[in-house]
Amino acid sequence: MRQVYMDYSATTPVKKEVLDAMLPYFTESFGNPSSIYTRGLESKEAINAARAKVAELINANPAEVFFSAGGTESDNWAVFGVADAMKDKGNHIITTKIEHHAMLHSCEFLEKRGFEVTYLGIGPDGRVSLEELEAAITDKTILISVMMVNNEIGTVQPIKEIGEIAKKHGITFHTDAVQALGNVEIDVKDMNIDLMSMSSHKIYGPKGIGGMYIRRGVKISNYLHGGAQENKRRAGTENLPGIVGFGKAAELAKANYEEHVKHCSTLRNYLIEEVLAKIPDTYVNGTMDYRHPGNANITFEYIEGEAMLLMLDSMGISVSTGSACSSTSLVPSHVLTALGIPVEKIHGTLRFTVGDFTTKEDIDYVVESLVKIVTTLRGISSVNEKKGW
Ligand SMILES: *Cc1c(COP(=O)(O)O)cnc(C)c1O
8 A cells, every 4th residue: 555654843764874873973973072082073073063063053153052952852851951041130021822832831840930921922923923923022021932933834934033032122032943944044144143952853963852042141041951062961871873864864953954845845835626526615724924834734624534534544644633642642732822713623634744755746645635524424414415425
């Protein structure tokens, strides 16, 4: 059976070049980067070469890039690190209702410990309002955190403008750029970003490794305590093969950027056109104007998304539903809820995300399968009489 992976925003396969770059660091080149003999120094050099590649992708100084265990750790680090370092100034954080759970649950943790958090809503296009953001600022605000690209609906936020507002008010600005990395242009200097979370496994690198950009001079406490690794900012023996892999993935993301964006957006647009033309009562959530090149978030009215997902899976196709990321959870997505979509329509929503290995034939197979599944499910649905199918 044909296998089609259309969930690149959940994770990506490791590219062959990335794996090849990593392999020696499991075996011959295994030295501890903290050791001061040659074998150790070589490992340290490999880490700093990877750091330079990640820095280049985001226009940072390499000394401002720190490796972590991924997007989740970096989001936690940003929230807890700034909350601790700035506690004498205030206890107020501004974020949005559509952040990843790594951010939302970290903020909720702090709320239980006396912090106040403002969760900004989004407009019908899926973007935050700059006026609302500025109006939420108080003299106790210590952190503004707004994700660059949303993982469910793919909308891109006005990060540069938010950075300017934060700068004007002297507030630290963090952005979760896990979905943005390699998919939209990132220039941390031009965008006035103070802190930025990154992850390797969303850009064809290995899992369990990511990074944090910390602009020089930004006050942030450490999150992990221990040895002097990462310039005394992040303790723990470095994930050497992971870091090398992330560096290679970042290098490829920069080299292939234009081709990648064109490839993904062309196929994504074709998928949307085909679905909307061939299946009635379907629509796309979130603006098409500011969007992740590979993201199509589509509502199929009068359908149970979970049933669709399982039928697609039985046809070899992997996609996500509008239920909160876990396949076992029926809690409707907080992002689609913030977008104002009613619960029954959220349950009929699927997220398709294409990537570098997606082909036009994959799209044709998915559309063909969707047509069959929707016909079957709507045929047995109780609303079919009302709709006259
Ligand atoms: C995947 C993801 C994360 C989590 O990153 P991990 O490296 O898997 O911990 C955080 N934020 C966003 C927007 C993501 O898509």
